[in-house]
Amino acid sequence: MVKNRPTRVMISSLRMIKREFLKDKWALTALILLCITFVTIFIWALFLDTDKVMTVSVLQQYDRPGTNGMILGADQGGRDVLSMLILGARNSITIGFAVTLMMLVIGILFGVIAGYYGGLVDNLMMRFLDFMMTLPMLLLIIVIVSIIPHYTMMTFVGYNAL
Structure with missing residues (x-):
């Protein structure tokens, strides 16, 4: 009997997304730049x-x-x-x-x-x-x-x- 099947499916899906992002360097670079841009905007706006x-x-x-x-x-x-x-x-x-x-x-x-x-x-x-x-x-x-x-x-x- 398999316990917590929905949780395992979700974790494996997140692992698959992480693996695909790490394989695609352009997507990873764009994600990092987007996160840096958002953090910079919100921190700069505070001042x-x-x-x-x-x-x-x-x-x-x-x-x-x-x-x-x-x-x-x-x-x-x-x-x-x-x-x-x-x-x-x-x-x-x-x-x-x-x-x-x-x-x-x-x-x-x-x-x-x-x-x-x-x-x-x-x-x-x-x-x-x-x-x-x-x-x-x-x-x-x-x-x-x-x-x-x-x-x-x-x-x-x-x-x-x-």
């Missing part, structure tokens, strides 16, 4: 003052790269392009991961409920999902953002998950 980065300085408008400590130069508002790039990347990555995790949980719960009850409940839930998938999400997000006057990243993630 940035958001208010200072977003302050407009007309005197530094379109500064060349390397002047006034701005590695990538300044934009039309005199703001440091690299700092804004780091903050924007951090926000985008955070929103992407948060929405993905929320959709994972909601999708699993929705599927479990539909599968467990079946019949009419399953049919109603699937028709609701069909309707939601016909809505243009970008347009819906633009409407939600224009309705809410002061939104944060977390309120955007919450509305984006719907």
Whole structure:
């Protein structure tokens, strides 16, 4: 009698993924670079003052790269392009991961409920999902953002998950 078969299958699957990654040097290099990029973005963003980065300085408008400590130069508002790039990347990555995790949980719960009850409940839930998938999400997000006057990243993630 085999005990813990699902656990053994999962461990062997993870070993197979690890073995394939180690064989493919390009994939391993890309994974390492991606991890380094994510860690660098999140650590660098900790040391940035958001208010200072977003302050407009007309005197530094379109500064060349390397002047006034701005590695990538300044934009039309005199703001440091690299700092804004780091903050924007951090926000985008955070929103992407948060929405993905929320959709994972909601999708699993929705599927479990539909599968467990079946019949009419399953049919109603699937028709609701069909309707939601016909809505243009970008347009819906633009409407939600224009309705809410002061939104944060977390309120955007919450509305984006719907």
